[in-house]
Amino acid sequence: MSNTANGQTVEAVSKIKRFLPLLIIVAVFALFFILGLDEYLSFNALSDNRDKLLEFVAENYVIALLIYSVLYTIAVAASLPGGLLLTISGGFLFGWFVGGLVTVIAATVGATILFMVAATSVGEVLRQKAGPWLKRLEHGFQDNALSYLLFLRLVPAFPFWLVNIAPAFLGVSLRTYIIGTFVGIIPGTFVFAFLGTGLDSIIVEQQEKVAACKASGAAVCNENFELGSLITTEIIWAFVALGVISLIPIIIKRVKRSA
Secondary structure (H helix, E strand, O other), X not given: OHHHHHHHHHHHHHHHHHHHHHXXXXXXXXXXXXXXXXXXXXXXXXXXXXXXXXXXXXXXXXHHHHHHXXXXXXXXXXXXXXXXXXXXXXXXXXXXXXXXHHHHHHHHHHHHHXXXXXXXXXXXXXXXXXXXHHHHHHHHHXXXXXXXXXXXXXXXXXXXXXXXXXXXXXXXXXXXHHHHHHHHHHHHHHHHHHHHOOHHHHHHHHHHXXXXXXXXXXXXOOOOOXXXXXXXXXXXXXXXXXXXXXXXXXXHHHHHHHO
């Protein structure tokens, strides 16, 4: 009886250890919206606090950089919205190179945390219950894991959070995941960080438009600005082209097999 009780206790503790990181991530995600923190991840909030942010960065550059990297890591690990704004803000506050580099590192760390949590908490359970179809998909993905992962990272058609956790259910190794994530997000991150370097002029222009609108006595003044408008069709096609290039090794391999 004692052995049975001890076994149940050990099993319970094991389950808690396995699911605790997942529960923490869910709690962070829920608190983000409960506390209304999503209101701060907007262009209007960035515009309203422009002077304070620039002053803080100028006086506390290293600390500001650390705060930014930690916040970005948490945002990615907890799958919080606002990744585009954060990336552009990094370029705006720290310059395209430093902002882009820190963002790539923070995003990779955050994505890796989420990947490991998903793999250890629900990945194995899902694979056991899914049956043979997932096994076939897993084997097909693993044969060309790096190329597929690069494609998913490069082409902006897939939600970042989904690409973070999907490989965990497909048995992708941690090493392959880290390499694919780090390399795959470099082009997009630096493009958006570079766009951030021109954000200050957009903020000033937007503030001037709103001020002029209010001064004219207009009943409604549009204070909203969509960051998505910065992303042109040319940028999207460039990412698609990079994604196609990442699949070339797979195409060559299949051609050789069929020859």
